[in-house]
Amino acid sequence: MxxxxxxxxxxxxxxxxxxxxxxxxxxxKHGVVQTPIFMPVGTVGSVKTLxxxxxxxxxxxxxxxxxxxxxxxxxxxxxxxxxxxxNFIKWDRPILTDSGGFQIFSLGKLNKLxxxxxxxxxxxxxxxxxxxxxxAVNIQEIIGSDIHMxxxxxxxxxxxxxxxxSSMERSMRWAKxxxxxxxxxxxxxxxxxxxxxxxxxxxxxxxxxxxIGFEGYAIGGLSVGESKEHMHEITEVCCDLLPVDxxxxxxxxxxxxxxxxxxxxxxxxxxxxxxxxxxxxxTLFTSAGRVNIKNLQYRLDDAxxxxxxxxxxxxxxxxxxxRHLFLAGEITGLRLLSxxxxxxxxxxxxxxxxxxxxxxxxxxxxxxxQLWTK
RNA sequence: GUGGCUGUGGCGAAGUGGUUAACGCAGCGGAUUGUGAUUCCGCCAUCCGUGGGUUCAAGUCCCAUCAGCCACC
Numbered sequence: 536m537x538x539x540x541x542x543x544x545x546x547x548x549x550x551x552x553x554x555x556x557x558x559x560x561x562x563x564k565h566g567v568v569q570t571p572i573f574m575p576v577g578t579v580g581s582v583k584t585l586x587x588x589x590x591x592x593x594x595x596x597x598x599x600x601x602x603x604x605x606x607x608x609x610x611x612x613x614x615x616x617x618x619x620x621x622n623f624i625k626w627d628r629p630i631l632t633d634s635g636g637f638q639i640f641s642l643g644k645l646n647k648l649x650x651x652x653x654x655x656x657x658x659x660x661x662x663x664x665x666x667x668x669x670x671a672v673n674i675q676e677i678i679g680s681d682i683h684m685x686x687x688x689x690x691x692x693x694x695x696x697x698x699x700x701s702s703m704e705r706s707m708r709w710a711k712x713x714x715x716x717x718x719x720x721x722x723x724x725x726x727x728x729x730x731x732x733x734x735x736x737x738x739x740x741x742x743x744x745x746x747i748g749f750e751g752y753a754i755g756g757l758s759v760g761e762s763k764e765h766m767h768e769i770t771e772v773c774c775d776l777l778p779v780d781x782x783x784x785x786x787x788x789x790x791x792x793x794x795x796x797x798x799x800x801x802x803x804x805x806x807x808x809x810x811x812x813x814x815x816x817x818t819l820f821t822s823a824g825r826v827n828i829k830n831l832q833y834r835l836d837d838a839x840x841x842x843x844x845x846x847x848x849x850x851x852x853x854x855x856x857x858r859h860l861f862l863a864g865e866i867t868g869l870r871l872l873s874x875x876x877x878x879x880x881x882x883x884x885x886x887x888x889x890x891x892x893x894x895x896x897x898x899x900x901x902x903x904x905q906l907w908t909k
Numbered sequence: 910g911u912g913g914c915u916g917u918g919g920c921g922a923a924g925u926g927g928u929u930a931a932c933g934c935a936g937c938g939g940a941u942u943g944u945g946a947u948u949c950c951g952c953c954a955u956c957c958g959u960g961g962g963u964u965c966a967a968g969u970c971c972c973a974u975c976a977g978c979c980a981c982c
Binding site: 576578579583599601604631633634636637638640641642645658659684687689727753755756757758759784785786787788789790793805806807808809811812813815816818827829830831862864866869 | 946
């Protein structure tokens with residue numbers, strides 16, 4: 536392993552373990568993050584429908600932004616003018632940005648990959664541009680995210696061994712280029728493990744990343760259509776070899792159960808659009824399981840969405856009213872539901888940390904396995 | 910009372926002789942995993958005001974009847 540730079544020390548402190556589950560603290564430029572943690576997604580500089588004040592009320596510690604989207608709009612000039620994303624959106628806690636790697640996957644029809652980088656046609660106006668690993672790092676340093684991700688290729692599923700290998704190998708060459716392009720020692724950079732559903736490729740990818748050396752490591756390319764068993768298996772393969780003293784981030788995952796399962800295998804960080812997107816589409820996560828607020832059964836329901844939740848939505852409104860707002864297409868409905876779902880996910884992370892601290896994580900896991908599979 | 914127009918699912922509305930009666934809204938159910946998401950996918954008229962008739966075949970043509978609307982007495 537290469538020598539660590541000074542900035543790599545003491546970023547992450549592992550406080551305690553309970554089984555494979557880890558309780559830690561991650562110290563970043565804009566603050567401290569208690570792990571395990573869930574990071575709400577704010578792709579274009581806003582966690583949809585919520586303000587920074589809302590997020591602080593919910594005790595959000597770190598949120599996500601996306602390089603691809605922010606590069607297209609508002610663009611580098613605006614982000615530079617406002618001296619970075621924190622100041623622009625008035626969020627003074629940590630931010631993590633994704634590199635645009637996922638958009639290579641999700642906007643597959645609009646791009647072409649070469650060794651140089653990803654050639655995109657903007658989904659907004661068709662403008663063509665090339666996102667190279669160096670540009671991805673450059674943009675993210677202008678954004679000023681506390682943690683930025685290397686540019687990678689998120690391989691689709693299923694993916695045969697040869698394709699997964701060449702894709703992974705290119706992602707590793709890009710990871711090295713990203714590391715070389717990094718200039719700001721105050722900002723963390725995470726490498727991303729790829730290799731599809733092939734354990735040997737995952738191990739190889741991981742060895743190469745650790746050789747390069749990053750402030751943290753992410754597992755990419757999961758939750759792309761594979762079975763839960765596959766996802767868990769690959770997570771375990773990666774966690775087996777990831778440095779114990781550095782943070783581990785499972786990208787894009789997932790459902791509440793996915794998160795608890797991930798923690799049980801040694802993951803520290805998660806992000807997912809699920810609470811916000813599903814909130815806007817009427818599916819809520821509660822301590823009693825999923826609730827589809829559109830359902831007729833809630834029409835005359837006097838109860839709060841989740842009696843065990845202390846968020847503003849649950850403290851104040853009935854299911855009947857929330858259903859009405861949703862069906863009426865009221866903006867306030869989308870907001871109240873998003874607010875609750877984020878509250879649920881953040882409380883879940885808090886409960887996970889507590890369970891680890893109290894050495895009862897196995898029971899906690901069992902409870903959630905029953906809750907979400909009933 | 911006379912003349913005209915209209916009668917298709919909760920609503921709006923295609924269809925003017927020939928497959929299982931478009932479509933939109935509303936309703937109901939499901940999906941959603943590094944956000945191209947006020948998105949996506951299902952289901953929802955044994956039946957075309959009613960009764961007869963013509964025809965191999967009628968929501969579509971004919972007759973009668975009922976209802977609504979408009980105009981005129």
